[in-house]
Amino acid sequence: MKIVNVTTETLRHKWGDTTRDSVILHIESDNGLIGISRGGDPQIISEILTPLLIGEDPRNILKLWYLMYQEIWKYRKIKLDVIKGSSSLGAIDIALWDLYGKYLKEPVWRILGGFSNEVKVYADGIGYYNQTTEEVVKIFKSHADQGYEYIKYHITEPDVDIAVEKLILSHQLINSKNTINPKKFMIDAFSMWTIDQAKEYIDKTLNVPIYFLEEIVKKDNEFGNYIKLKQYTTTNIAGGESIVNIFQAKQLLDTQSIDILQTDILGGGGFTGLKSISELSKSYGVILMPHGAQYPELNSHLVASISNGNMVPACPESEPYEIWSMLYDVKPHIINGVMRLNSKPGIGLDFNNKFINDNKI
Template sequence: MKITQVEVSLYDLMPERPRHDAIQAFVKQETILVDITTADGLTGTGYAYTIGTGGRAILELLRHNLIPLLIGEDARQIEAIWQKLFWFTHGTAVGPITSLALAAVDTALWDLRGKALGQPLWLLAGGAQRQVPLYDTEGGWLQLSTEELVEGARQSRAQGWPGVKIKVGKPDPSEDLERLQAVREAVGPRMHLMIDANQSMTYAEAKRRARLFESVDVYWFEEPLPAEDISGHRLLAQSTSIPIAVGESLYSASHFREYLATGAAGIVQADVARVGGITPWLKIAHLAESFNVKIAPHFLMELHVSLAAAVPNALYVEHIPQLRMVTHSQIEVVDGNAVAPSEPGIGIDWDRKAMEALRVMI
């Protein structure tokens, strides 16, 4: 399976609804697509994303540095190719731009492998279970009113989803608590209620708020502190009964190892695009498994459903729809569980005509 051609393109996808958290707004999803074709005539498609900035930098890194290294390589040697690209760009690793570029290539190679073997990703990568529980974030953004949060949570419960996530980080902690109490009262004690501070707090503030939030039986407290503050997360984890969830802003397996080894993370949330692709994502998932820790990947539900289904320690898939405008298929949900696609490869059927209208010409 000799690689003969690689194409890369950039698209701007607008969010389906306004999305605000404690530190930022989700302005757009810059989507970087990589198509890898082999001498056999097969093509695999991979992708990565940003939430508004950096897409052009990733595109240029791919065009000028990584794509030339792929021509002539055996597409079956995914690990060897990943290592080659990683060490070639080691001067800019570990970091988001390089990791996102690596992810687009790596995902395309896994898509290619699945198509060549006639196997879906969830089986190819492990095949632990076909379905994984789904929780909703789309109804929990920080700018929404308490009434809107309650309505969103009720809709999720009515659909049989076992959990919802609410963004926190209001200036007054009592406002966060009141919003959470209203949702808890509306959905009852059995539904999982997650919270996400998006790295907006200090250790002292997160500790204070965690004690307030314990009264509503929070299922996990996500990104309470800046991602680089490992010691702060460790201290916070020791001070509260709420599991601490981290990972969406970590960019290598070694960062997860440090969190796990120090007891700073109770749940890991590795993002396949941000850690450099499927190859390192699987390593992180099994690393967490060795620490008896669950994984609940961040965002990218269309891809993460297959990865979560591949590993035995998957806890949840996050529901934030973002690809419906550019794909022919949608994620299947049965009784509150996301179902991994059965099509060979990563299982995403891109609508190339719809995408062309959103292409950034550079």
């Protein structure tokens, strides 16, 4: 069994009031099986990583992962952006696992570990651009009405009081009649606040059920600020979405300052990379909740395969800033904040050829 072809296609699709480019990937073997995935840089995939794969056995996933990893981190590889390279490695790795699952006639979540066949999903669709208080409250209500128990809010303004107002009004609207099991909030401040501003926000939202605080402090002294934040609050601290390997993950985990590690499903090296990082984070008592609200159908296979996973993010179908629900013949279903995984081989999905053809460049 040999890899005979690796191809990418770039789609230009609607993204709110503008457009966005997304990449899809196919890996073909000589027995006719094809693994699919998303993401990565087409040039890096075709010029740097594909030559390492052609003629290789796609079942030797760990061997191929290390071949690609070593090429990405090769000394003086000045023509390759490490973040783009890591995302490209991650995309290929996921396609290899999809192909392997099809070969075994088993779903990826099961062959990766098979911890559960369902995964909780949190709504991540607020704050993709600067929104008024009324707009934020309305979207919070929409996500709550769709059955999501956990809802994330990206803070887009540096003014702490405005951010506090948006959260408190949303909490009052959706939880006023639901005090026993209220909806929980995740807060992402895009690393815009000083430690003092973060503390002010925490103090003014003590009566709101916040599940985690994500990248709420500036990155100029990121680890030091995380440590100070951890000492100040009992709320879960989340971070690490830009980590691209297990060594960077260890550096963050060694600070003992986070409760939730958010390494990206692509940037962290796909399923192979994140499986290793999940085992490492488990030894620190840390949950792995991979970043990627545009990739719930991929993140779910990873989280369903590990014991220290918890939830995956998804931009709800109701929002204009998502593509995952349109990409496939049969779209992945999220019902009341839960994605249930089936037993179809691989990732269990096939691309929607009409959508692909209508949007490819």
